[in-house]
Amino acid sequence: MTISQRRRLRRAEVELAPRIGLIRPTRNGFRVSIRLHDGQAPEDYTRVLDRLAHAWRVHSVRVLSWRPGRVTLQATSRDPLTQVRIPVCSDGLLRVQVGLLETGAPFVVDFRLVPHWLIAGATQSGKSTLLNAIIAGLAPQPVALVGFDLKGGVELTPYADRLSALATTRAECAALLADLVAILGDRMRACRDRRVRTIWQLPEQVRPTPIVVVVDEVAELYLMADKSEKEEIAKTSTALLRVAQLGRAFGVYLIVAGQRVGSDLGPGVTALRAQLTGRVCHRVNDPETATMTLGDLDPAALAAACQIPPELPGVAIVSGGDGRWYRARSAYISEEQAEQITKAYAQMRPAWADLKATPAAPVNPVEPGHPVIEQPAQAA
Template sequence: MSPRPELTSKTIKIFAAFVQNLRDRDSLVRRLLRGLGWVTATPLMLLHRLPAVFAAGCLLLLAYSVVGAGGLVLLLVLPTVGWVVWRLAHPESAERVAAQVRGRWRYRRIYRKHWPAVAAGCGLTVAGSFGRQVAPELIGVTAHPAADAVRVRLLAGQSPADYADRADALAHAFGVTQVRVRSDEPGTVTLSFSTGDPLTDPIPQMRLDARAVDFEALPVGFTEDGDLYRLRLLYRHVLTAGMTDSGKGSALWSTVRALAPAIPSGVVQLWGVDPKGGMELAIGHALFSRLAADDEPGDMVRLVADAADLVRERSKRLRGHTRKHTPTTDEPFVVLVIDELAYLTDYQDDTKLKHQVNKALKIVLSQGRAAAVSVLAFVQDPRKSVVDARGLFPTKIALRLDTASEVEMVLGKDAWERGAHAEAIPDSQPGTGYVLVKGDPTPVRLRFTWVTDDDIRAMAQQFPAAQPAPRRHGFTVVTDKDGESGAVA
């Protein structure tokens, strides 16, 4: 039976009107279909692009249907409270886990997605079978507060230098300010993508933990990745070089402040030498068990010589029993703080005293580490002729210096080429410098905490030495190893 002509005509007219409405972007039909498409496509898009968000939404709906609104709020609040408690109780482990989680997210969303094209554009791929370009494998990403550390497995024939040569191109490709390259182990390289600069502003003081002080991991500042920098002082010597107003005081007092909670018990003693008449160290004199702060070099030389005698005495007693001395209140960890080393070793006019102090200092530097006697020295002029024993300092820190050649005097050959541009540190960032971390030839930029004069006075009042160097009528008393003393102007 054939359809009636009038129905066919009506159907054609309705279809034509429907098509006409589809052509009109503002028609009701077009808007309804567009809305229906979004309603249908949105869950699918979330499932494809953000599976974690989609899954979380489904879980929230399921939780709401099972436990209701009150239970849903509780489920959301408990993890937050738990995270806050964790951060307060164990901040380092919490941050380590958070860095791993952030790293996985950034690996999936940023680096895995763009790495093949970036590697090819920077010339880091090799030709594979059938003419296909093979990119280096991304092992993983750790997200630090101000940098992403991306570990890459080297392809055959590649070296870390290949990546260092393309660091600028990699930085531009990923839209970051800087890319630093270091090699942690054979066959891999770590690319540090800087996402910010946490060293621009002064670093506030960190909370002191009076319960325990780790002499091999003293918290003194932060690195350019935003990580806490811990200075190893026990069984080490540290030389910090920097021109005037470079922030040597920040490096000195940040280290003393990290040691301070252990000073009253006597397990650590500070012996201070300040050729500038006490301008730097005398403000915290109560922290020091011995303090020679005067323009008269004889007393300062005597203090360094006493440190050498202590090293020889301890070494003799340790021989055949142990390779390292463990500090105690009876046999403390002695830190010899020398504010301006060049005055003792080169600038003073008395040739005899100069010879004596250089000889004593080399004994402390060469033998003192095992005897738990460490030198914390500061100098403006790092030349070998001025600091003859600079090679005996395992840890060297370069604050702002005058030239690139001075950087290499402090940190060694190729340090400047590897990024230690200490001569370019701005005047507005005192306490900023570069240090070499053991096992890594790439210098690390760091900034020490800012310690004011009032902070030093408060610290000296809170953590005085068990037998501090006394002050009498404006004179600093220098006590020798036999307990005798003499007033020094």
């Protein structure tokens, strides 16, 4: 038998004790690098994370990273999401620090990295609190905020001083979406004339203002009372999908939120979901909403979303730019606090007529770390 044959026939041992490397302490626990035995893979450790947490007497253990032959685990000694005291702040242009991840790292919504977000959550799950934090963090930034509020405007009207446009009926939503599609067309032509692919490659003096579109209760856009609404719903769905498909390159970003998001609302919902890379799933009342939000990402994320307790509002399963999922909790920002912030920065609101003109106002950088509001202690 040759040497190469003996190597191919080597026995693969997968049920061996881990070879633990140097243990590095962190703020909420420790981090350890483990050398894999022959035949082992990171999935072997993913399956036994709960057992490792019990063996090490910590709150949780998760796979942090891996490379050939090694896997890095992070153990958390206590749950950092029990109380979230981190302040909501602007973390750069189109970046908002809105809370904490279970690893103790900041929970950041970065539209330059992940342009579109789907946020699902039942009543009292913390969905509105997360929207408040995002709006409060974007208020001091040189961006335009546009609202679609199919609850008659009760959710987003308090922030009207900072919103460049607000639609509260399906007819208004259709008209506003038509304007957004026209804006995308103008920006597309501006980029084509200068032979660039995105607005971020344009000179600052002609770069249009970024637009963040907040859609609250997306199911209302698709619900049909009778067949007479079918054509209007189809137009609205097509326009919203077009904004999602073209928005990233031309500075239009989406936040789509709802209590109920399911494929039964229509084929347009599934097509829209495919464009929303960022996913946030709070506690939901039906498993299909959790499946619609997280089911195409990771079965483990779906299982974790179904275990969120009602006594921890704001806790959610988050999937973002690195392609992995985390437990996270948004900082508590009340409606009154968010309203005060939007009124304080009302002068930052671009006029809707100016946004429809090309080119729009130039974009100026934002000082990172500028606090929006200091976060008080959050009770469980």
